[in-house]
Amino acid sequence: MRLIPDLIKKITDNEIWKSVFRHGYTDTPRNRVLQIISNVWLHLHPAKVREHGTKVRFTWCMGGITFFIFLFETITGILLMFYYTPDVNRAYADIVDLMYVVPFGRLLRNTHRWGAHAMVITVSIHMLRVFLTGSYKPPRQFNWVLGVVLLVFTFLLSFTGYLLPWDQLGYWAITVGTNMARATPLLGHEGPFAYILGMRADNDVRFALLGGTMIDAPALLRAYVWHCIGIPVVASALMMVHFWRVRKDGGISGPL
Amino acid sequence: MEVREEMKGSIEIKDDKVFTWPTLVAKEFLAAIFVTVGLLFYSYAVDAPLRELSNPGQAENPAKAPWYFLGLQEALVYFDPWYAGVILPTFIVIGLILIPYLDNNPKGNGYYTFKERKFAMTVFLSGYVFWYILIYIGTALRGPFWAFFWPWEKWTHDFPTPPPLHDLPLPLGIALLLGFYFFGLVIPAIVKKDFFMRLGFIRYVLTMGLLLSMIGTVIKMFFRLALNVKYIIATPWINI
Numbered sequence: 001m002r003l004i005p006d007l008i009k010k011i012t013d014n015e016i017w018k019s020v021f022r023h024g025y026t027d028t029p030r031n032r033v034l035q036i037i038s039n040v041w042l043h044l045h046p047a048k049v050r051e052h053g054t055k056v057r058f059t060w061c062m063g064g065i066t067f068f069i070f071l072f073e074t075i076t077g078i079l080l081m082f083y084y085t086p087d088v089n090r091a092y093a094d095i096v097d098l099m100y101v102v103p104f105g106r107l108l109r110n111t112h113r114w115g116a117h118a119m120v121i122t123v124s125i126h127m128l129r130v131f132l133t134g135s136y137k138p139p140r141q142f143n144w145v146l147g148v149v150l151l152v153f154t155f156l157l158s159f160t161g162y163l164l165p166w167d168q169l170g171y172w173a174i175t176v177g178t179n180m181a182r183a184t185p186l187l188g189h190e191g192p193f194a195y196i197l198g199m200r201a202d203n204d205v206r207f208a209l210l211g212g213t214m215i216d217a218p219a220l221l222r223a224y225v226w227h228c229i230g231i232p233v234v235a236s237a238l239m240m241v242h243f244w245r246v247r248k249d250g251g252i253s254g255p256l
Numbered sequence: 257m258e259v260r261e262e263m264k265g266s267i268e269i270k271d272d273k274v275f276t277w278p279t280l281v282a283k284e285f286l287a288a289i290f291v292t293v294g295l296l297f298y299s300y301a302v303d304a305p306l307r308e309l310s311n312p313g314q315a316e317n318p319a320k321a322p323w324y325f326l327g328l329q330e331a332l333v334y335f336d337p338w339y340a341g342v343i344l345p346t347f348i349v350i351g352l353i354l355i356p357y358l359d360n361n362p363k364g365n366g367y368y369t370f371k372e373r374k375f376a377m378t379v380f381l382s383g384y385v386f387w388y389i390l391i392y393i394g395t396a397l398r399g400p401f402w403a404f405f406w407p408w409e410k411w412t413h414d415f416p417t418p419p420p421l422h423d424l425p426l427p428l429g430i431a432l433l434l435g436f437y438f439f440g441l442v443i444p445a446i447v448k449k450d451f452f453m454r455l456g457f458i459r460y461v462l463t464m465g466l467l468l469s470m471i472g473t474v475i476k477m478f479f480r481l482a483l484n485v486k487y488i489i490a491t492p493w494i495n496i
């Protein structure tokens with residue numbers, strides 16, 4: 001297969017290309033290392049990795065894909081924020097506008113929505129892979145713990161986003177979800193032993209989550225702030241620690 | 257320095273390293289492209305759901321949580337909300353967090369194997385599969401009023417009235433529950449002594465306690481489905 005090298009030569013070996021890119025990339029071991037360590041983004045990686053760790057059949061690529069979807073959601077999410085107002089009188093209309101008026105709004109909303117579902121799926125497959133390879137065993141115990149917290153945060157990210165369209169689907173889904181909080185032992189007003197702490201509908205955990213006794217404007221604002229700022233910030237911080245630990249725990253796990 | 261040289265030989269791991277650039281970076285780049293293209297295609301073909309404007313006065317029927325929580329919502333059929341919605345997920349999260357500290361089997365670290373860690377694999381995979389089975393039932397097989405419909409049945413509002421449920425007598429219920437945990441803890445410790453010894457007391461109790469709660473959750477579902485038992489333990493303060 002000389003096709004690709006030939007093609008590369010055709011594209012790069014001419015006056016126009018050379019007028020833009022002054023010098024080429026020489027494929028030497030030194031340059032391969034420099035590509036990684038002199039690039040602020042890529043130096044998340046070590047310069048060299050154990051071969052099995054690069055195999056899709058080992059990692060299924062699921063941690064990386066989860067992270068990529070997170071970035072993808074961040075970008076589409078920021079774009080959505082230009083068009084969306086977390087106000088009960090406007091939220092639904094803004095979503096309808098996105099679907100019918102805003103250029104590429106429908107694609108934007110669809111990709112953000114399906115990306116969120118995809119992330120929940122890929123993170124749980126990532127967890128399955130980590131379990132199957134026993135990668136939580138020493139010295140990686142704590143990174144597994146961080147992972148479980150990230151798993152919960154992924155659910156919460158998706159869950160808080162569900163309310164934002166302010167349609168029947170989201171409204172009743174969040175109703176079902178937050179009604180569970182009513183039943184929290186001790187802390188929810190319908191939960192076992194709640195009378196000990198004097199819980200009522202207007203002072204229990206559900207009230208704290210919703211900012212009210214039912215889902216209304218304060219709940220929408222809370223969902224919005226958690227969804228767009230609170231949870232992403234915490235999740236990003238945890239991801240940084242997660243990746244850092246992958247390296248500090250000796251790189252990707254593997255048979256000794 | 258001499259000491260170091262000596263140590264090196266004994267701990268050196270197989271050097272099978274390759275350059276991250278391009279081996280790994282190329283694959284990551286490809287994966288990112290595939291995911292992006294996949295998402296774009298899917299989003300082009302299928303619209304994200306959007307129903308009517310929310311209306312607090314008119315409940316959706318069935319009202320369903322997002323799909324990834326439907327396993328818990330399905331558990332509501334068998335348990336009170338304090339268990340299905342709060343304690344059960346808390347147990348799951350705590351259980352997951354504890355896995356690395358409970359599983360002290362040194363084998364199978366960093367490679368796929370079933371043979372060398374049958375117990376851990378079986379428990380985790382059963383739980384994982386069961387979680388998705390519940391999600392499937394909650395998503396696809398539950399219609400109005402959370403009534404059960406097979407995939408080939410049409411969702412209607414007039415389904416047969418479910419048979420009446422009854423509670424177990426309180427002393428029997430308490431005896432069953434205590435007996436379940438007591439014998440569940442004691443018998444394996446006697447029959448599988450090496451398992452008990454390997455884990456040590458604390459690990460053993462935590463592992464088995466979580467495992468028994470997991471099995472117990474399924475048994476309670478069976479009691480409900482096969483014997484129409486609503487509560488194993490019914491008291492004015494708490495029902496299980």
Ligand code: HEM
Pocket residue numbers: 059061062063064066067070123126127130133135136140143144145146147148150151154239242246251252253254
């Ligand atoms: C937002 C969620 C998460 C992201 C973005 C993420 C990302 C990653 C990435 C990129 C890696 C490198 C290896 C690979 O791709 O498989 C990794 C490794 C790892 N992850 Fe995650 N992860 C997440 C959630 C989780 C969860 C839910 C768990 C487990 C409960 C977990 C446990 C681990 C462990 C133990 C490793 C080290 C694996 C090894 O060395 O083989 N992570 N993670």
